Amino acid sequence: MDDVQGIVVENSRVVTGYYLITIRLVKSFGKVLPGQFVMLRIPRNTVFLRRPFSIYNYKTRLLSIMYKVVGIGTEALSTLHRDEKVYVLGPLGRGFKKSARRKAILIAGGIGIAGLHLLAKELRQRAVIYFGCESKKEVALLYDLREEMNIYVSTMDGTYGYKGTVVDLLKNRLETIPYNKMEIYACGPEPMLKALKNIIGDIRISCQILVEERMACGLGLCFGCVKKTMDEKEPYKRLCTEGPVFDIWEISL
Amino acid sequence: MYRRTGFRHMGNLSIKLLGKDIKNPVMNASGTLGYGKEITRLWNIETLGVYVTKGLSIKPHHGNPPPRVWEEKQGMINSIGLQNVGIECFFSEYFPFFKKKKTPVIVNFFGFTEEEYVACARMIEPHPLIIALEMNLSCPNIKKGGISFGKEAGGVYDIVRKVKAVTEIPVIAKLTPEVKDIVEIARAAYEGGADGFTLINTMPVLALDREKRLPVFRGGFSGPALKPIALKAVYSVYKEVPVPIIGAGGIIDYKDAIDFFTAGATAIQVGTATFIDPYSIPKIIQGIKDHMKEYRISTIEDITGCAHE
Numbered sequence A: 001m002d003d004v005q006g007i008v009v010e011n012s013r014v015v016t017g018y019y020l021i022t023i024r025l026v027k028s029f030g031k032v033l034p035g036q037f038v039m040l041r042i043p044r045n046t047v048f049l050r051r052p053f054s055i056y057n058y059k060t061r062l063l064s065i066m067y068k069v070v071g072i073g074t075e076a077l078s079t080l081h082r083d084e085k086v087y088v089l090g091p092l093g094r095g096f097k098k099s100a101r102r103k104a105i106l107i108a109g110g111i112g113i114a115g116l117h118l119l120a121k122e123l124r125q126r127a128v129i130y131f132g133c134e135s136k137k138e139v140a141l142l143y144d145l146r147e148e149m150n151i152y153v154s155t156m157d158g159t160y161g162y163k164g165t166v167v168d169l170l171k172n173r174l175e176t177i178p179y180n181k182m183e184i185y186a187c188g189p190e191p192m193l194k195a196l197k198n199i200i201g202d203i204r205i206s207c208q209i210l211v212e213e214r215m216a217c218g219l220g221l222c223f224g225c226v227k228k229t230m231d232e233k234e235p236y237k238r239l240c241t242e243g244p245v246f247d248i249w250e251i252s253l
Numbered sequence B: 001m002y003r004r005t006g007f008r009h010m011g012n013l014s015i016k017l018l019g020k021d022i023k024n025p026v027m028n029a030s031g032t033l034g035y036g037k038e039i040t041r042l043w044n045i046e047t048l049g050v051y052v053t054k055g056l057s058i059k060p061h062h063g064n065p066p067p068r069v070w071e072e073k074q075g076m077i078n079s080i081g082l083q084n085v086g087i088e089c090f091f092s093e094y095f096p097f098f099k100k101k102k103t104p105v106i107v108n109f110f111g112f113t114e115e116e117y118v119a120c121a122r123m124i125e126p127h128p129l130i131i132a133l134e135m136n137l138s139c140p141n142i143k144k145g146g147i148s149f150g151k152e153a154g155g156v157y158d159i160v161r162k163v164k165a166v167t168e169i170p171v172i173a174k175l176t177p178e179v180k181d182i183v184e185i186a187r188a189a190y191e192g193g194a195d196g197f198t199l200i201n202t203m204p205v206l207a208l209d210r211e212k213r214l215p216v217f218r219g220g221f222s223g224p225a226l227k228p229i230a231l232k233a234v235y236s237v238y239k240e241v242p243v244p245i246i247g248a249g250g251i252i253d254y255k256d257a258i259d260f261f262t263a264g265a266t267a268i269q270v271g272t273a274t275f276i277d278p279y280s281i282p283k284i285i286q287g288i289k290d291h292m293k294e295y296r297i298s299t300i301e302d303i304t305g306c307a308h309e
């Protein structure tokens, strides 16, 4: 783990509002675990703090991040061009814990797929993906996973796959799933995680979620990134050091 | 003008602070370097002149619900709400690490009543590595409707005097910039017995939601835009009280640090800069050293307050 300089190799649009940036690091990060993230310093003077992004892919000093433009920082990020220098602090946080045998269900809502991509690449045939998004255009976010994996898609407007939320899609199929031999990994907006928690309430299935919160340092220094937990003794835990992956029953959603 | 001395001893970073020899004048600002261990993934804790603890209280404190941080141009707003493990846990779980590393510590503390401040000071046993207690006087006083302790001279005098009465450890008063006249507050703290000052804490501010046209976030502002405010506080208080001042607020690089020394600071604290570049502290220490060599300055003391001549 270190703060490493990188050079932008490519920063291209996946579909309107979503980008994939690839950065060549001057020094290796060392081992990267699926679910870990980086704090990216965006070299624009409109952006003060670093921004957290999941590691979408990492191989021989080539780091990529898939991101959605939602505000000042991600907007500025989308203007970076080839050969620009950035600083990347990482890899940070605890990643997903993988069990050797069990099959996996990966549940992603929209850009949440970015947090699960590396895991999907590692699990491959051992995993199925449930992907939910607004409309057909976001299906492009599945990118290289489309050819490689078994994927169920839902869209809110019904323009692709099941019409409705991804959790409803999963709920309809839940009976067909042998959950004692399965585990769930999820990343997406909080309402999605909440709905997921509700439908798996009665069944004992292992479920890890990757959650988000605003951050300042990413290193456990500021206590700015806490999530509310179910533990009365420790009601706030730092997402950047104790997370960003948590057991779904650990967090108050 | 800088006082110039012989070439041989240039760039000696060590300072004397409250009777103790400290190897360099750079500390972290309270609440911006976790409990100390977190940063050691990047650099050694011994790098610091002094480690300043997160604000501690008599009992563990859970802090505010998220979101706790907000971005502004040239700085950030935080509303951590003083989450901490409490004094007892700090000394059993975290202090041994500083003992092992022989790193001096300033213990930042706060209370929500006068009695809590006094109780904190009582709880902390003297130790050769404890340089001082740093009283966070920006904390809201629940008995006085949430107005911070540090805003009124009479109250500051009282609380500092009461804390001084129960501890042998030197006491540093950390002041809020949200006052009419910081010199008056500093004088009151000095008369109450303060052995030094940290200037300044964050500035209370507000952010609005442009669409809803309503407040979205309130908290303390820190970062580069705070620097000129902090610098003026150090400059104004330096002439009025004969005790050391630690400068804090918006220090990003060694140049900012030099400004604070020349304004009258004996040492400085770096906070928000660490979030932008986690190597800020080691870089500032090296930068000060290089600057001293270049300008043939033998010790920090030689330039402390020289902007007043």
Ligand SMILES: Cc1cc2nc3c(=O)[nH]c(=O)nc-3n(C[C@H](O)[C@H](O)[C@H](O)COP(=O)(O)OP(=O)(O)OC[C@H]3O[C@@H](n4cnc5c(N)ncnc54)[C@H](O)[C@@H]3O)c2cc1C
Binding pocket: A037, A051, A052, A053, A054, A055, A065, A066, A067, A068, A069, A070, A071, A072, A073, A074, A075, A111, A114, A115, A211, A212, A213, A214, A215, A244, B071
């Ligand atoms: C561990 C982690 C991994 C992440 N991975 C990715 C990723 O792979 N791809 C991606 O596109 N985004 C990811 N995010 C979210 C990303 O950090 C935010 O979208 C980004 O910081 C927004 O910055 P901005 O300046 O564009 O938005 P701002 O102008 O700061 O805010 C715009 C909106 O974004 C929300 N927001 C701001 N910061 C965050 C944050 N840290 N987390 C969640 N919402 C936020 C605000 O509430 C606001 O509604 C991740 C966040 C975390 C904590």
Ligand SMILES: Cc1cc2nc3c(=O)[nH]c(=O)nc-3n(C[C@H](O)[C@H](O)[C@H](O)COP(=O)(O)O)c2cc1C
Binding pocket: A222, A223, A224, B029, B030, B031, B032, B054, B055, B056, B078, B080, B082, B108, B136, B174, B200, B201, B202, B221, B222, B223, B224, B226, B248, B249, B250, B251, B269, B270, B271, B272, B273
């Ligand atoms: C996240 C955060 C937490 C802080 N916590 C404390 C605290 O517990 N006690 C305190 O006296 N000051 C606290 N401060 C204030 C800093 O110590 C410092 O006075 C202020 O941030 C100005 O310095 P800077 O601009 O270098 O950050 C905190 C500041 C930040 C940004």
Ligand code: FES
Binding pocket: A214, A215, A216, A217, A218, A219, A220, A221, A222, A223, A224, A225, A226, A238, A239, A240, A241
């Ligand atoms: S972002 Fe600072 S503690 Fe997590």
